[in-house]
Amino acid sequence: MDVDLIFKIIGIGILLAVAQTILKSTGKEDLGFWVTTLGIAVALLMVTELLGDLFTQVKSVFKLF
Secondary structure: OOHHHHHHHHHHHHHHHHHHHHHHHOOOHHHHHHHHHHHHHHHHHHHHHHHHHHHHHHHHHOOOO
């Protein structure tokens, strides 16, 4: 497993927490919600790519398709 991916996801989480705090203090909670939702979607896309690679490797190991 790539440790770099874990650090990227942690970095996204930290940036989202800072952005959420700043937007909440300025009174823009609705924008903070959308920023958080977008960040979670980006992290899930990164994990989805990794899962796609995993399934490809499993298919090649067991000679499926």
